[in-house]
Amino acid sequence: MRKVEVEKAIGLKLCHDVTAMRDGFKGAEFKRGHVISEEDVPRLLDIGKRYVFIWEDNAGELHEEDCALRMSAMAPVEGARYEGPSEGKMVLRADVDGLFRVDTELLREINSIGDLTIATLPDHFPVKPGMRLASMRIVPLVTREEQIIEAESLCRDRKLLDLWQYRHMKVGVVITGSEVYTGRIKDKFEPVVRAKMKRYPSEILGVSICDDDLDMIVGAADAFLKQGADLLIFTGGMSVDPDDLTPTAIRRLGADIVTHGVPSQPGNMTLVAYLGKTAVMGIPGAAISLPTTTFDVLLPQVFTGHPLTKQELINLGDGGLCHLCEVCHFPICTFGRY
DSSP: OEEEEGGGOTTOBBSSOEEEEETTEEEEEEOTTOBOOTTHHHHHHHTTOSEEEEOOOOTTEEEHHHHHHHHHHTSOOTTEEEEEEETTEEEEEESSSEEEEEOHHHHHHHHTSSSEEEEEOOTTEEEOTTOEEEEEEESSSEEEHHHHHHHHHHTSSSOOEEEEEOOOEEEEEEEEOHHHHTTSSOOOHHHHHHHHHTTSSEEEEEEEEEOSOHHHHHHHHHHHHHTTOSEEEEESOOSSSTTOOHHHHHHHTTOEEEEEOOSOBSOTTOEEEEETTEEEEEEOTHHHHOSSOHHHHHHHHHTTTOOOOHHHHHGGGTTOBEEEOTTTOOEEETTTTO
């Protein structure tokens, strides 16, 4: 770049956007490529620009907008689109509902190169169409091309960003407990699970209320499986008391238990299992009385069809304490998902 006094820049092309801030406005006053006219000089001076920068071709250097375009090209995302460049940035926005994924180690490597910066939503973040997922730019107006080449090399065999779209799932719900089955107390879980399922593309096949009877619980679940259930949700009997039969019933179905118990609260006693391609979840009672629990944290990935792994569930411990904001009392999850 060549630095030129604005009064001497008439007829020359800007090599960068010139940003202005006034009365609540922040944006590009002049765009890259704008040819400076005599009338532009007072406007530039009014926003504190005594000098502008004119591009001069230099081998091995890239302009910020060219860098942003190449950074976006190295991280394509199905179900999302890039916008820009504007003010040196490319912005990634979602086109579909789904779960946003980030290779956090690769992200750290790219952001450690030097002038490159990529900011994203947290890994495992549930998103809706129109949400901004990531923003990419370099810090200076120009950088050495070798930095972009290094980032492109890192992304060649690794996927930096991804968006797992939700898929439609048939859901069977099994509620256990003699106190509910006999009518001594009214079930409160069904309205909770129905409300949560409305957030996803789902069809509830039915809700079965079972006594504390192993054969009855297994039979109810098997009936849903025969209807093609993609997700079985159990509640009741999820603690470690000897008469809590739900985990035993899930094992008797032949499901492979990923974990019974996760380092996330509330909802420590959550059970995750798979029976072929059918996801199985055992939900402790906290989901009835609290607006945000481990149940809410896991559902987005369940509805993508990507199986939850033991390591992913172990990783919930870092930021896995869900609670209410002390200021607005809105349910939040410090794992970064709410």
